[in-house]
Amino acid sequence: MAVDSRWLLEQFQTVFGGCSGDEVWISRAPGRVNLIGEHTDYSGGFVLPVAVGHDVAIVFRPGTDRIIRLYSCDYRQMSEFCLDRILTSTDAPWSNFFRGVAWALSTHESPDGGLNEGEDRGSNNCEIEYELIGLDAVISGDVPIGAGLSSSAAFEVASAFALLAAAGMDTVILNSLESECGLNARRRIALACQKAENLFVGVSCGIMDQMASCMGKAGHAIYLDCRSLRHEPVELGLDNADAVIVVYDTGVRRGLVDSEYNRRRQEVETGAKMISGILRRSDVHTLRDVDFATFQAVGEMLPSKVARRCEHVVREIRRVENGVVALRQGTLDTFGDLMWESHESLRDLYEVSCPELDMAVRIAHETDGVLGARMTGAGFGGCTVNLVLRHALPDLVRALPGKPMRPGALEPRVFKIDVADGAKVRRL
Numbered sequence: 552m553a554v555d556s557r558w559l560l561e562q563f564q565t566v567f568g569g570c571s572g573d574e575v576w577i578s579r580a581p582g583r584v585n586l587i588g589e590h591t592d593y594s595g596g597f598v599l600p601v602a603v604g605h606d607v608a609i610v611f612r613p614g615t616d617r618i619i620r621l622y623s624c625d626y627r628q629m630s631e632f633c634l635d636r637i638l639t640s641t642d643a644p645w646s647n648f649f650r651g652v653a654w655a656l657s658t659h660e661s662p663d664g665g666l667n668e669g670e671d672r673g674s675n676n677c678e679i680e681y682e683l684i685g686l687d688a689v690i691s692g693d694v695p696i697g698a699g700l701s702s703s704a705a706f707e708v709a710s711a712f713a714l715l716a717a718a719g720m721d722t723v724i725l726n727s728l729e730s731e732c733g734l735n736a737r738r739r740i741a742l743a744c745q746k747a748e749n750l751f752v753g754v755s756c757g758i759m760d761q762m763a764s765c766m767g768k769a770g771h772a773i774y775l776d777c778r779s780l781r782h783e784p785v786e787l788g789l790d791n792a793d794a795v796i797v798v799y800d801t802g803v804r805r806g807l808v809d810s811e812y813n814r815r816r817q818e819v820e821t822g823a824k825m826i827s828g829i830l831r832r833s834d835v836h837t838l839r840d841v842d843f844a845t846f847q848a849v850g851e852m853l854p855s856k857v858a859r860r861c862e863h864v865v866r867e868i869r870r871v872e873n874g875v876v877a878l879r880q881g882t883l884d885t886f887g888d889l890m891w892e893s894h895e896s897l898r899d900l901y902e903v904s905c906p907e908l909d910m911a912v913r914i915a916h917e918t919d920g921v922l923g924a925r926m927t928g929a930g931f932g933g934c935t936v937n938l939v940l941r942h943a944l945p946d947l948v949r950a951l952p953g954k955p956m957r958p959g960a961l962e963p964r965v966f967k968i969d970v971a972d973g974a975k976v977r978r979l
């Protein structure tokens with residue numbers, strides 16, 4: 552689908568006035584659906600997201616001062632700030648993602664943009680350190696908000712692309728998904744966006760969403776190593792198998808996500824520390840360093856809840872590796888089996904599912920021609936992702952609930968996913 556650029560340009564003209572002869576640009580960045588590898592990114596594990604055809608788009612005109620003027624078409628609200636004093640807004644909380652990215656791109660106290668010492672993340676030094684300038688911008692998105700499809704990462708990445716293009720960064724580099732330099736720049740952008748979300752917005756997310764929005768490739772899943780930030784696009788082969796990816800939004804939104812998310816992070820960090828202590832292995836930093844045999848040897852010595860959390864992560868990391876093998880061999884049914892397993896593990900061991908997600912996965916399981924389904928994203932509501940043979944799609948759509956499933960929930964929605972490229976910016 553994606554936001555229509557002509558419509559957004561009209562909105563820009565209505566809000567900021569005529570622009571004939573002015574430099575007007577558009578940046579856009581996609582949301583993501585994670586196929587497998589849930590709650591593994593902050594343990595340095597593997598993930599396998601796809602960037603989707605739904606995105607956040609920003610039409611903007613570079614300014615001559617240091618003032619950023621934003622208008623959100625979705626919230627119908629203006630928000631303005633100066634680059635010399637970037638503060639969070641309580642009146643227009645949506646603007647904090649843009650503010651946070653401007654802040655992260657302007658603070659260079661960590662020259663590696665948060666990269667770990669000694670890690671090889673590419674030899675070319677494609678800096679993203681530019682003197683930012685002001686701009687006028689209108690923003691709109693069609694990534695459902697709060698549904699676990701990373702509307703916030705899409706907004707952050709689109710904001711970074713707008714700010715950097717306005718500041719004069721070479722758009723050939725910015726738009727390159729092939730060159731080493733372009734990829735290095737995108738890694739740095741993803742890290743800056745994560746920093747914005749962690750330190751400015753105050754949500755301790757991992758790196759998956761921002762990397763997926765930056766690195767997405769049409770027709771491919773992004774096999775991402777969240778420790779090294781190296782990634783490989785893996786062809787999905789959906790057409791060969793006559794299969795489609797379908798997202799079911801349960802319409803359930805839970806406010807608990809942030810606190811429970813942080814608690815899970817703590818639990819697995821505690822687990823990794825305990826395992827390192829029990830084994831006297833200083834090379835165990837995160838659960839990425841623990842294989843299943845090692846986990847089995849020490850699992851009983853951990854408090855049972857911590858053990859359940861760790862078991863999920865250790866096995867989920869392995870499922871991603873197996874999933875990539877299955878995709879490469881063109882065995883989508885094997886991939887689907889890993890998705891069912893992943894959901895069970897998220898439900899029973901990591902405990903981040905909810906009854907509506909479980910029901911949607913159960914219905915998918917009972918529908919012939921659905922190869923696999925699982926909750927996707929942080930959990931506690933939001934969406935399931937389904938790998939479905941095309942002929943089975945009408946049956947699945949008929950079987951899934953179409954009415955809000957609890958008081959306050961939104962109407963559920965089903966949509967077929969187009970697997971898209973990562974963020975782009977261009978002159979209109």
Ligand code: GLA
Pocket residue numbers: 585588589590591592593756757758759760928929930
């Ligand atoms: C959210 C976070 C990601 C990741 C997922 C769970 O989407 O933003 O970093 O941790 O949850 O896999």
